[in-house]
Amino acid sequence: MIRVENLVKVYSTGAIRVEALRRLNLEVGRGEFVAIMGPSGSGKSTLMHILGCLDTPTSGRYFLDGEDVSQMEGNDLAAIRNRKIGFIFQSFNLLPRLTAVDNVELPLLYRGLPARERRRRAEALLEKLGLGDRLHHRPAELSGGQQQRVAIARALAGDPPLILADEPTGNLDSHSGLEVMQTLLEVHASGHTVVLITHDASVAAQAERIVRLRDGLAEEGQKEKGE
């Protein structure tokens, strides 16, 4: 499903130049559940943004379902993103003026679902994540962990084939964290591909494989789960 070849991302503005990804190679098979770990600043979120079609690499190739998206732009990239990818951001990125349920319905607008079906699905997901009594709160009226769970529900709402989760349990107590992992495991079991960044070894242990990043490079295949 995902094949990344010699991916390079250089941030360069004014006096600043950072090589965030340095010829990174990675493959994720359709239906796999992969965890990505690595030190703060090692390039994980940068990689995720490229995988999520939210950013383009400086050089190198990214094949999503066999299609080279690394040179796509604007509307083409957005179309693929909306159809294929659910993204859980490290800092949530909820729309501040929309309620929880409206935030979750957003991906469903693109799919032409009728209003009642959008609402039903959004409510069901939020209830599953323990937010049934917070449907009409705006992000500023939610705790950190509640905002995180709204971001998760939004990513899953459209049932996309690829789920990218950047630190989905960072703000959650053990109980809510278990609920989230339960939900991701169910999504995976129903055939979806899941790539998850985490600093929590007990979360990573629930994936099928762990890829470790260090200084913009992936130690692919050298650090298998259980080693």
Place this chain on the structure above:
Amino acid sequence: MIRVENLVKVYSTGAIRVEALRRLNLEVGRGEFVAIMGPSGSGKSTLMHILGCLDTPTSGRYFLDGEDVSQMEGNDLAAIRNRKIGFIFQSFNLLPRLTAVDNVELPLLYRGLPARERRRRAEALLEKLGLGDRLHHRPAELSGGQQQRVAIARALAGDPPLILADEPTGNLDSHSGLEVMQTLLEVHASGHTVVLITHDASVAAQAERIVRLRDGLAEEGQKEKGE
């Protein structure tokens, strides 16, 4: 240093009414290191904002150094906040147009320190937290864990007697998390009072005492460290 009596906080806007804190009682002695744990949505950040003089309770009392601040407003509250409290926010709240080092210098402006001394202190703190090569990056040019460390440095810059840390290691790998805890333990050892919210039991274990919140109430004294 901190005494909170029958603290109540009710959020009430339109159809929404949430009792976030429900007659909460808590004491923290000068120089103590207390961890606060509890489920997502149990009222931890709400309590922290009141302790940090960023919000006022609906009812109840908050004595900071023997002074009743629960009925203070505006400038008086701000003055106490700037002089006495360093706050690490769950979502960082860095100023987006300032660089890392400028963000960290901010609390020092209130103290009339000369520019060269402000810069020296800010740089020293950032270097200690592994960000010596990120001084001139703006928040959007930093990873999640790097932003978190800038927020920590900013809270410590003015050497305030009370440090309030809301999930300071949530976005950090184990190595950076250890560096942060090391720094907080040093600050505590030099006489400061530290109150820290965390979902991580291994972080809470480094405090002298753990207070557990559930549904807006503190189980004070019933769950001591090691029980």
